[in-house]
Amino acid sequence: MTETLEDLTRQLLDAARTAGADAADAIAMRGTALSVEVRGGALEHAERSEGTDIGLRVLVGQKVANVSASDTKPSTVAEMADRAVAMAREAPDDPHAGLADPAQLVGTYDLAALELRDPAPEPTAAALQEDALRTEAAARDVDGISQIDSASAGYSLRHVYLAGSNGFSGGYARTSRGISCVAITGSGTAMERDYDGDSRTFQSDLRSPEDIGRRAAERAVARAGAQRPKTGAYPVLFDERVSATLVGHLLAAVNGASVARGASWLRDGLGTQVLPEALSVIEEPHRPRVSGSRPFDGEGLPTRTRRIVEGGRLTGWTLDLATARKLGMESTANAVRGTSGGPSPASWNVRLTQGDRDRDALIREMGTGLLVTSLIGATINQNTGDYSRGAAGLWVENGEVQYPVNECTIAGNLRDMLLGLVPANDARPWLSRVVPSLLVPGMTIAGG
Incomplete structure (x- = not known):
């Protein structure tokens, strides 16, 4: 038996x-x-x-x-x-x-x-x-x-x-x-x-x-005939399929393990503005039928709803017991562990405040720029927040999609990118990270 x-x-x-x-x-x-x-x-x-x-x-x-x-x-x-x-x-x-x-x-x-x-x-x-x-x-x-x-x-x-x-x-x-x-x-x-x-x-x-x-x-089929976009500074709209990566970079920066090592571009950001005032990031570990839900963390502490960012301001780090002790704080019940190692801090389900417009409205608002539907590779400086990624998607002019694009690079700094976010209202509610399409008003695009 x-x-x-x-x-x-x-x-x-x-x-x-x-x-x-x-x-x-x-x-x-x-x-x-x-x-x-x-x-x-x-x-x-x-x-x-x-x-x-x-x-x-x-x-x-x-x-x-x-x-x-x-x-x-x-x-x-x-x-x-x-x-x-x-x-x-x-x-x-x-x-x-x-x-x-x-x-x-x-x-x-x-x-x-x-x-x-x-x-x-x-x-x-x-x-x-x-x-x-x-x-x-x-x-x-x-x-x-x-x-x-x-x-x-x-x-x-x-x-x-x-x-x-x-x-x-x-x-x-x-x-x-x-x-x-x-x-x-x-x-x-x-x-x-x-x-x-x-x-x-x-x-x-x-x-x-x-x-x-x-x-x-x-x-x-929509990507057939893709070409390189123009090079310059333009708005970039991250499609809902890839927008959660931006919130993921924020979550990595507020992870207690990174903060305790001093390897986070937000290491001095507690209590400061990291998102627009209208936006919050809420952790919800008790949502039914969602992959990031759990009743307790990897150290037996009860999980709970937590506002990581409220009104745009960073309210706290993501902590397990050890990193909390290093930082002189209390655990946020975010310990995760496997069989081969001890606990470490990680985020559960998170939800970013949605906007009041759909993605098409943001496309019209951006005028000329890039709608990113796919991201390739990443160069993220964890100490400075400098951001560079390969991208593909659709080129927009005069508020309308013109043609597919590929083989380009988008770059910026996460601190500036996150502070300027404009959210759509198209997030899928059943995902562990509920994040809508996100418009970043200005990034550097390197194309043809």
Whole structure:
């Protein structure tokens, strides 16, 4: 009989105590993943994986060590604990290490309200293949498509359980179901591609294969005949598909680990204006059926709604226990961890304030500039906020889309870019990062 993840974490903690650890926490993960890819109306690739992984963090005084394994035999658990304690005794002291105080730990929580796991049965490989075939067929039916690079469907189920010698014990399961398609138009040097996809917690929420395939193809066709844009300073409108990357750069800059190292362009920005006054960034870890939701963080602290930016002003950092101690603050319950390492801070679901106009209105407002639909590579200076990325999309003149563009670079400074943001109202509410299309009034575009 397969041992429960709760049993495995208890065994790890007992072994750590026997080996001489003063404190310890353990994580156990068990998952199943299934993916299918088709090409030319036939099965191209199918893969299924199953496994259990365990991780143990021990503290001997203020010395810390982490070990992990994918073997759950009792002998392996005992060896892990012995090795971890031996490693910890040789490690330097970490004055900021330590488990949560029992008073900080999550109490009761309503796991059912988060709807993290679809109760529907696991889809068969045949069902996934059928979804991928329907997606590919819909894309092929669009005029102008020369080939389908890929059409795929997948499913995963992951169980997570955490426990600590401080008394914490808890876990949950999470499902994911997705379909994606990459379509190509043209050939040779005139070849252009684009994509569409959808990933949901519940199968019933997933968009249809036909919609995904058709939209991927239409996007690819819209890029046919792409050319380089003009070089100069112009407004840049980040399409909703890529706009969340801008908020992602902000979240990276307010991550406590970066701030504690002094490697953030916002390291002195607490309480200052980082967005226009009308905009806020709100973290919402309890949204149902969303991939970033969870009842507690990787150290057993209760997650909660948090305003990272309010009225344009930065209100706080994203912290786990260790980085909070380094900065003389309290954890924001944002610890994330896997089996191979200790906790580190990360953001959960976030939502940026939306505007009152749609994307077309912002296109008309920008006059002449670039609508970015795809980003390639990145050069971001974490200390200064200097920003440079390869981009492709559509060139706009007199408030109307004129032609597709590619092979260009957009550059600016994140501090200035974020302070000038103008949001649309087209964010998809089911994503973990709910961010609409965003207009940056001025950036440098290097084209032809």
